[in-house]
Amino acid sequence: EAQVTQNPRYLITVTGKKLTVTCSQNMNHEYMSWYRQDPGLGLRQIYYSMNVEVTDKGDVPEGYKVSRKEKRNFPLILESPSPNQTSLYFCASGMLFSSYNSPLHFGNGTRLTVT
Amino acid sequence: AQSVTQLGSHVSVSEGALVLLRCNYSSSVPPYLFWYVQYPNQGLQLLLKYTTGATLVKGINGFEAEFKKSETSFHLTKPSAHMSDAAEYFCAVSFTGNQFYFGTGTSLTVIP
Numbered sequence: 001e002a003q004v005t006q007n008p009r010y011l012i013t014v015t016g017k018k019l020t021v022t023c024s025q026n027m028n029h030e031y032m033s034w035y036r037q038d039p040g041l042g043l044r045q046i047y048y049s050m051n052v053e054v055t056d057k058g059d060v061p062e063g064y065k066v067s068r069k070e071k072r073n074f075p076l077i078l079e080s081p082s083p084n085q086t087s088l089y090f091c092a093s094g095m096l097f098s099s100y101n102s103p104l105h106f107g108n109g110t111r112l113t114v115t
Numbered sequence: 116a117q118s119v120t121q122l123g124s125h126v127s128v129s130e131g132a133l134v135l136l137r138c139n140y141s142s143s144v145p146p147y148l149f150w151y152v153q154y155p156n157q158g159l160q161l162l163l164k165y166t167t168g169a170t171l172v173k174g175i176n177g178f179e180a181e182f183k184k185s186e187t188s189f190h191l192t193k194p195s196a197h198m199s200d201a202a203e204y205f206c207a208v209s210f211t212g213n214q215f216y217f218g219t220g221t222s223l224t225v226i227p
Contacts, residue, residue, distance in 0.1 A: 024212060033215070040124070040219060042121075042217045042220050043159075043217040050200065090159070099182055103164055104149075104161075106151075106158035106159040108156075108158045109156075109158055
């Protein structure tokens, strides 16, 4: 089954404790991206990657890191989480070069709480 | 700046009534347009996407969207609401294929 898998689904942590949210897709997509969803703000892009070893900042990259060492994986790293990073996070993937109206495929989300 | 606006953060309709969710984009160049639906505790699922040349786009679950270039709009409709349509709906645009911009979402409530 074609899917984007995020782990964990729920995460509660404390300020300053490094964490990683994993994302994996099995559709051989070139494009992967991370979003955060906050009430009243919709989805905002954190980072995106157009291929292996190619990453770029989205609209809200501060406090986050990503890496793309393999095509299927795109982990999101919070080196020193803060309470303002409490949010619902989504990973998404899509075909990039075949058509610009290729839709994104989303994972089920990771709800992060930083206390 | 390129952006997408969804009018109405909450919409309530009676079961069987018309659903109309509004989306406007701001760009001089028509973007690639999408509607996504998010059910509770789930990720976003594609409802439909705009294909160049078509003004009326059909999606899943009986939803349609009409592209109006003159109004820079891509409103989502469904003739008859069902209880299972209760969800959050997001309009999204892409201009370059590497960045997608989402609206702030519209929460649809269906009243029995």
